[in-house]
Amino acid sequence: MASSHGWERNISRAPGEDLLPIRGHLLRLDREALYSRFGNVVTNEFLIQYIERAPELDTIIFGCWVNGKVRGIGELRRFALGQGNDAEAAFTVESAFRDLGIGTALTAAVANEAWRIDVRDVYLCFGVRNQRMRRIAQKFHAAVSFDERDCTARLSIKDERARETRSLAWLAKSILPLERSA
Numbered sequence: 001m002a003s004s005h006g007w008e009r010n011i012s013r014a015p016g017e018d019l020l021p022i023r024g025h026l027l028r029l030d031r032e033a034l035y036s037r038f039g040n041v042v043t044n045e046f047l048i049q050y051i052e053r054a055p056e057l058d059t060i061i062f063g064c065w066v067n068g069k070v071r072g073i074g075e076l077r078r079f080a081l082g083q084g085n086d087a088e089a090a091f092t093v094e095s096a097f098r099d100l101g102i103g104t105a106l107t108a109a110v111a112n113e114a115w116r117i118d119v120r121d122v123y124l125c126f127g128v129r130n131q132r133m134r135r136i137a138q139k140f141h142a143a144v145s146f147d148e149r150d151c152t153a154r155l156s157i158k159d160e161r162a163r164e165t166r167s168l169a170w171l172a173k174s175i176l177p178l179e180r181s182a
């Protein structure tokens with residue numbers, strides 16, 4: 001099973017009316033992380049507006065709480081607003097909290113949610129040199145395609161071969177709802 005080191009217990013879905021902790025996380029990210037996430041240089045103003053627009057775009061956001069602060073998030077958004085079987089997902093974890101399993105646990109939470117809302121395929125896009133995302137995609141048995149710059153990983157949520165993904169996702173579901181701090 002893909003190891004998430006028990007971080008599922010720290011993950012909860014962010015309520016649309018209280019996205020300040022999520023905004024705080026995004027504003028703490030360094031330039032490199034923001035570039036990897038958004039594929040561009042972004043300003044604080046952009047991030048503030050981005051989070052403000054999340055509810056109207058039906059973005060589902062999971063946050064990983066560590067000692068009262070959100071240190072990593074996973075976002076899930078259908079390509080077609082409110083319909084369609086395909087969605088995109090994206091992840092960020094603050095640099096001091098990487099390689100601890102948080103990104104893996106957030107991916108499990110997002111996969112579980114995709115399963116719950118009947119999304120069939122979840123697409124992740126990241127740079128070809130993004131070894132951490134490549135490793136996470138591998139753990140979740142994603143089909144990865146790439147060109148010279150970008151990777152696209154497709155998580156087939158209902159695919160039998162993705163059993164491992166689903167079992168970890170089920171674990172996340174079985175523990176939710178969760179405490180805000182640990």
Ligand SMILES: CC(C)(COP(=O)(O)OP(=O)(O)OC[C@H]1O[C@@H](n2cnc3c(N)ncnc32)[C@H](O)[C@@H]1OP(=O)(O)O)[C@@H](O)C(=O)NCCC(=O)NCCS
Binds near residue numbers: 072090102125132
């Ligand atoms: C990608 C990201 C979310 C991963 O978060 P994370 O909490 O570090 O992820 P995890 O700890 O669950 O998993 C990272 C895996 O990569 C592995 N890894 C780290 N550096 C690596 C390297 N150079 N080569 C190969 N694997 C590497 C870790 O060992 C771990 O695998 P393991 O669990 O088998 O040991 C985080 O690095 C991040 O926020 N990056 C910037 C934003 C970004 O790139 N987002 C992706 C856009 S979708």
